[in-house]
């Protein structure tokens with residue numbers, strides 16, 4: 001009878017919606033978001049368009065035309081931002097020779113422009129967050145490296161988001177390291193991002209999350225729907241790198257909707273819209289759109305949490321097209337089709353998420369759900385190294401059919417620690433009927449992504 005009463009209370013509260021535990025708006029995060037400049041984003045997009053083409057196989061020596069001139073300009077911009085922020089932003093080319101492949105006929109040097117803002121917390125385990133946009137562009141024929149390829153929306157907008165975030169965020173200090181990347185070779189098969197991710201993997205870089213911004217500036221859908229109030233976040237449900245044992249566990253726990261990438265997407269959904277007005281995040285339970293890919297995929301393939309940001313409705317007349325007028329219709333990825341206010345809102349979501357993650361404690365580790373006996377309560381166990389001014393944890397709970405966490409119980413760090421490990425029993429809520437997760441909370445009120453527990457005995 002007692003259990004029934006508790007369950008009833010829970011159901012009543014959970015029916016309110018996903019945002020039951022009011023989220024705390026952090027003043028520094030708000031300040032960063034407020035500094036994002038629409039004018040600067042527009043200036044960057046228009047400057048990138050002016051290189052005529054940024055095709056990966058285009059000229060690299062001309063001072064005004066081609067991908068070489070574009071990357072030199074991006075690097076100079078990053079270096080300017082670094083100077084204004086006291087030199088903490090480290091700017092470098094990541095360059096390599098891509099061997100011949102379907103969209104690259106002969107060995108070609110690919111150059112990513114990378115700006116790194118080192119984390120300042122010494123006892124943090126060098127957590128890294130990566131944000132990217134691709135600066136290469138294309139027209140109808142993927143091998144055409146000469147024609148006017150403005151690539152204003154795809155993906156000068158994503159590149160501008162990354163650069164604007166680097167400009168603003170390099171004036172602040174974060175616990176975690178943030179890597180701002182303008183990537184080449186995306187249109188030729190995710191070549192630039194794949195090599196950078198492989199090098200990071202080889203160097204055992206501790207990447208906790210990666211976001212690619214690709215096509216984030218159009219509000220006029222090819223389906224005649226105008227939508228400037230939403231963006232999409234794509235996240236995979238099951239990681240292709242999962243071992244057989246991990247797959248068995250995913251099936252046994254019903255964890256198909258709780259991959260690390262999906263938790264990162266949920267974090268974006270939870271935090272981003274707090275700092276924007278009339279601008280929401282739509283989660284899409286899919287790695288990417290049909291027939292398309294993006295620079296998050298090579299990261300997924302190496303097991304990293306990685307997601308894609310894209311506008312709500314695309315317009316295919318304005319993507320991957322020769323610039324031309326046909327039967328009165330203008331084709332081509334021209335800057336006049338970019339809505340800069342929209343792109344600025346996407347940048348604000350990025351800034352809110354990256355700043356919150358990088359100022360929050362790292363997530364808990366070894367998160368387990370006790371399955372040693374049949375019971376009607378739920379006991380969780382986890383560890384945390386204590387870094388990041390840890391004050392406690394949120395125990396996140398949702399019904400198995402709910403897409404977002406419905407309840408977040410705060411437990412004080414000192415109240416749940418036993419013999420170096422943390423443990424908490426949620427009374428009256430059965431692990432059989434709900435999903436659980438844990439977030440680490442700092443004394444600044446900011447929290448980590450959610451860690452989904454594995455069964456432990």
Ligand SMILES: [Zn+2]
Nearest residue numbers: 154155214215
């Ligand atoms: Zn793209």
